[in-house]
Amino acid sequence: MKERVGVFGGTFDPVHVGHVTAAVDVRDALDLDRVLLVPAGEPWQKASRSVSERDMRVDMADLACADLVGIEVSRIEIDRDGPSVTADTLEALGAVDRELFLILGADAAANMSTWKRLPDTRLLCTVVVVTRDGETADPPGDDWKWEQVRVPRLDVSSSDLRDRIANGRPIDGLVPAPVVRFIYKNDLYTSA
Numbered sequence: 001m002k003e004r005v006g007v008f009g010g011t012f013d014p015v016h017v018g019h020v021t022a023a024v025d026v027r028d029a030l031d032l033d034r035v036l037l038v039p040a041g042e043p044w045q046k047a048s049r050s051v052s053e054r055d056m057r058v059d060m061a062d063l064a065c066a067d068l069v070g071i072e073v074s075r076i077e078i079d080r081d082g083p084s085v086t087a088d089t090l091e092a093l094g095a096v097d098r099e100l101f102l103i104l105g106a107d108a109a110a111n112m113s114t115w116k117r118l119p120d121t122r123l124l125c126t127v128v129v130v131t132r133d134g135e136t137a138d139p140p141g142d143d144w145k146w147e148q149v150r151v152p153r154l155d156v157s158s159s160d161l162r163d164r165i166a167n168g169r170p171i172d173g174l175v176p177a178p179v180v181r182f183i184y185k186n187d188l189y190t191s192a
């Protein structure tokens with residue numbers, strides 16, 4: 001039997017309960033052995049704003065996953081120079097005895113046509129589109145292997161969290177408690 005591995009990429013700046021819930025629910029729904037959170041090294045689609053240092057984002061993801069069974073953090077994009085391209089990541093994680101499931105929110109899935117190496121991506125994974133209440137997902141394209149997993153709608157985003165912190169508002173409950181402590185200790189996101 002092949003190992004079934006979920007690959008959940010993102011900037012995770014910071015990681016929040018929406019990410020955690022999606023990872024846990026997809027692992028459960030598709031009976032995956034593991035889900036890897038894969039923080040992007042250089043998120044080329046987010047070049048317009050300054051992203052927190054990569055090690056900070058990995059540390060936060062590690063703290064968020066510490067007590068979760070079957071959810072891990074991969075440094076694969078963090079340790080690679082240059083823009084993060086999903087097909088490169090899938091190739092690096094691939095193995096003959098492993099099946100890869102690329103996990104995306106509906107917003108990220110709708111943006112897939114802009115990706116580099118898209119035809120290769122199709123061959124390397126099954127796409128899993130996570131839909132929140134009220135969202136619908138379309139197949140990524142003809143002949144793609146894909147699944148849809150419904151998850152609870154948790155109306156939280158990293159952008160909103162950064163905005164809250166910059167404005168002195170609380171983030172408790174929206175971010176795992178150890179990550180909240182890390183953010184305050186390192187004085188992250190205090191200037192917008």
Ligand code: ATP
Nearest residue numbers: 009010011012018022104105108154156157158159
């Ligand atoms: P930002 O506001 O900076 O764009 P974000 O909250 O969207 O951050 P990302 O790191 O951009 O987080 O997202 C990583 C992945 O997590 C994407 O596939 C995105 O669709 C998904 N995602 C983001 N927020 C949620 C949420 N609340 N519930 C489920 N999935 C989410």
Ligand code: MG
Nearest residue numbers: 107108157158
């Ligand atoms: Mg986003």
